[in-house]
Amino acid sequence: MATLTTAAATAQEPRTRDTAIEAANRTLISDAFARWGAGEFDIFSLLSDDVDWHITGYDPAVATTYRSREALLTATSFPLRARLAGPLKPNVRRIWADGDDVLVYWDGSAPLRDGSEYRNTYLWIMTVRGGRVVAVTAFLDNSVFKAALNKPAP
Numbered sequence: 432m433a434t435l436t437t438a439a440a441t442a443q444e445p446r447t448r449d450t451a452i453e454a455a456n457r458t459l460i461s462d463a464f465a466r467w468g469a470g471e472f473d474i475f476s477l478l479s480d481d482v483d484w485h486i487t488g489y490d491p492a493v494a495t496t497y498r499s500r501e502a503l504l505t506a507t508s509f510p511l512r513a514r515l516a517g518p519l520k521p522n523v524r525r526i527w528a529d530g531d532d533v534l535v536y537w538d539g540s541a542p543l544r545d546g547s548e549y550r551n552t553y554l555w556i557m558t559v560r561g562g563r564v565v566a567v568t569a570f571l572d573n574s575v576f577k578a579a580l581n582k583p584a585p
Contacts, residue, residue, distance in 0.1 A: 453528035456559040460533045461526050468521050475500065475508060479563040488573040493580075511576070513584045515549065516542040533557045545582055551575045 449457065459477075466472030478484075478500040486507075488494035497503040511519070519541040527534040535557065540550045551571050558566040 449528055450530070453530065456531065456533050457526055457528035459559060459562060460535060460557060461523075464521050464523050464526075464535065464537065468523075470518060474521075475504060477564045478503070478567075479565045482564060483566040484569065485567065486569045486571070486573070490573045490577060493573040493577050507576075507580075510580050510584070511549075514543055514579055514582045516544045519549070531558050531560055533559055543579060543582060544585060549575070549579045 463472060463474055463477055467474045480500050481498065482500050482503065483496060483498060484503045485496040486494050497506060519539045522538045522540070524536045524538065526536075533556075535555045536553070537555075538550065538552050540548060543549050554570040556568040557564045
């Protein structure tokens with residue numbers, strides 16, 4: 432059986448000595464996702480008004496950068512929510528913190544109004560300053576997201 436080298440093993444295990452900023456940022460985001468999953472919180476309320484939100488990929492219909500909370504919500508969140516028959520439920524797989532950046536690896540699922548299911552896997556790299564998310568790089572399956580947005584809106 433192959434064993435991991437010390438460097439590889441260390442990279443896969445959480446660090447035991449986060450800085451105070453990392454610990455605070457990790458707690459902020461972890462608590463926000465837990466409250467979102469319980470239906471008690473809108474994760475997008477953590478965003479600064481002038482957030483830079485970049486969706487990665489090569490499909491220009493989905494992959495772009497939004498320069499404000501309002502632009503992001505108008506172009507992505509509100510249209511997706513209109514097609515969902517219930518709330519998007521996050522299932523966090525793992526959270527890491529590195530300085531101001533918090534990485535959240537999570538799955539999201541919700542029923543769609545047409546009876547099908549929306550399921551996507553995300554990795555959000557969230558930059559936190561002063562308790563607000565000021566930048567996000569979002570990795571997701573663009574084709575799944577686009578397919579949901581292409582469904583008829585009510």
